[in-house]
Amino acid sequence: MKVSLKNYTFRYLTISLLAVIAIWALLFHTFILDEVYDNVDDGLKNQKIEIIRQSYIDPSVIKTNKFGLNQFRILPVDEAHYDESNRLTNEMIFMPYDGEDEPYRVLRTGFYGRDGKMYSLEIRTSTVEEDDLIYDLSISLFALYFFILVSILMINHFGLSKAFKPFDKILKQLQNYRFGQSKELEKVETNVVEFELLQTEISSMINRNEQVFNDQKLFIGNASHELQTPLAIAINKIDLLLEQGNLEEKEYIQLADAKKSLWRMVSLNRSLLMLSRIENHQYQEKERINFNKIIEEILEDYESIFETEEIIVKKEFNTVFETMFNKDLANILISNLIRNAIKHNNKEKLISIKINNLNEIIFSNTSDLFALNPNEIYNRFYKQGFSVESNGLGLSIVKTILKNQQTIHIDYQYKDGLHQFILRK
Template sequence: MGSMNKLLNRPLKAFTLYALLVLACSIPVYYFIVDYIWRNELDEYNEIVRNRIESGLNKLSLDKEEWAQTIALWNKTQPGTKIEKSLFQESRSDSIYTIIRQKQSANDEDLERFRGLSSYIKVQGELYHLTIEINVEEAHETVFAIAAVTVLFFIILLAGFVILNRRIATQIWKPFHSTLDRLKSFDLNSQNNINLEKSDIQEFEQLNQALYQLIAKNISVFRQQKEFTENASHELQTPLAVLKSKIDLLMQNESLTESQSELIASLNIPLSRVSRINKNLLLLAKIENQQFSEGELVNMSELVNQNLDFLEEHLRARNNTVEMEICEHCYITANRSLVEIMLVNLLLNAIRHNYENGAIRIELTDKSLTISNTGTEPLISETLFKRFITSSTSTPSSGLGLAIVQEIAHRYDWKVDYHFINNFHQFSVLF
């Protein structure tokens, strides 16, 4: 599984990318709008200057020689304007233009943009061509200024997104995290309804109601399954005992033929398995219903040695060797019967699923119990502790041994782990 992202970060990333895209697109838009407004302002300014020049010149009373000198002086002292005698007899319409030329007294590479007005004016009855040009600010300076302001606002906007997202999310998602924590601590075995924090957010309240219904349904189904298993096991116990005693009586009948004896004897194997399953189901029901007494101080070192002696015949039958590394005085607080059942199930599992001349290792510390046995390939850990799941079809088993181990560990909040290391199946109970 790849790296997980928080739900809150996803909309923040989307908002950030969207804001960045919009602000990036706004830079050229701002530039063209500002440039358009600025050019219109310059055009209006040039028109005002044109009218002032025409009005001012017409107020002068000069002869032709003085007028020629005045025009020449004007063109020298007013570099942004130029007055020339018109080549046309009649006035023409004004024209507006933009021109880019080199700066005066500057390097050839330095260019300037000018906004110009070409117009015709009548001064003292004669037609003159008037040109007015005004410098437009450098385009790249405008773009840089707009970009700098845009970046500044983007940083402010992003910081605001992050701060608001964290502050608002803390309050908005508080009921959700509360619900999540209570779901994590919910135990179906307790059969207690869950109490979720109320929320004024519609979606979270709908989630709570759906969870209430789901949990109530699961508790009901779980309770029915437990009652059925417990009742069925109790009801089967007597018939199975009667059936076994009848088979034992038949086996003692001397009038039976050899084939009849073999047939009756073959019934003992499945009957024993059914009896064992029934016994284990009853045990699981008792553990789940917490019908065992409270804990006591159990000497684990002593318990391991006692049960190894009890299982010595099983070990000898398969010629399995046992290696032990046990602390001398290891104690835990639990019900002694349950701890012994857990220990025996782990030892029997190591013996049954071992091969001839295999090895078994037992390690005991004050923090854990580890029982390992030789094997050829790892087991499927996902189904290992489920009921009626056996890892081998060649070895008779009820499929409940490891499920019982898991249930006992769960009762005391212990953890059961499985690993396959160096051709050894390793089962560990962490106290």
């Protein structure tokens, strides 16, 4: 799922912070415990010196063989178990107040008493409960983590939103930009070097593309015009030769075929020019179009062709099909679909145009062809069957028009022996 840049960075900051705080908590816990034990150990060692010193002053101290209020005891030991080194351990000792074992730090050492005998000294003191420390530390770190995330979210929302305002304006202008519009992008004031550079590069790119677009449009227009002129001249000369009447039948047929080829070239040139104009977005104006009316008008224009070809046209309009569309492209769209039905018909000579209650326009025609490949029929120069009159651009123009207008899409199906092209909103 796509997310905004702010949410994208926030998501990774959340994960990264969680890992950083977890590592930091582990190190912090180890450091705190080390400091606690270090301070406790210093206290135990100091207490050891004071107890030994007091035992020389007051011999009764030597008789403290049980842990009492002072939390130490002195026991006589033999030479085999005598050890003057400081031995520090962590032990769990039962506490009557809590009714459970609690952590203690214990110092064990040995010393010679005033009487010259060897004694063992044990001093213990309560230390922090490690599980409680971990619990308290976890709660504190979770609160800190939550506070940091909320802070980052607020900074993202207010700070980054303000910082990214120029970027949003540049992006909005790009979204509204269309080729062929001479209007330049409005300059967005920003103190961010990257945004300023982006704006400069975009403006430069648009200027280059506009220049290429205008050159291409001019070339296509000139090429089409220059091509139409010699074609018209060649057709007129062939007409003059055919009107002389002194040609043999074979020559007459050859000239007639040449004239047909030239007319196909004229048709091809017009179709390619039309495709180019549509793809260059030269038909941008839209209005609400009544396609029922467009179909009626085009059918009237083709009435003489229907009579000549003896084609039966059936109409069934159950509703009004209206949508936003360029008027010129709407006429070209419907005309191409009707011409396609005429060119690829068979001896049954049937064309059906239906507008149903599902807001669909269905163009159906009989044909000697079976089901066509819907992935290929809209490709340029793809021909259905072996029709000589077809230049393979009719359905390609239809598809290009619909892609340009983006209010209608087309589907193809072969049903009950009929080829059907269906326009849907």
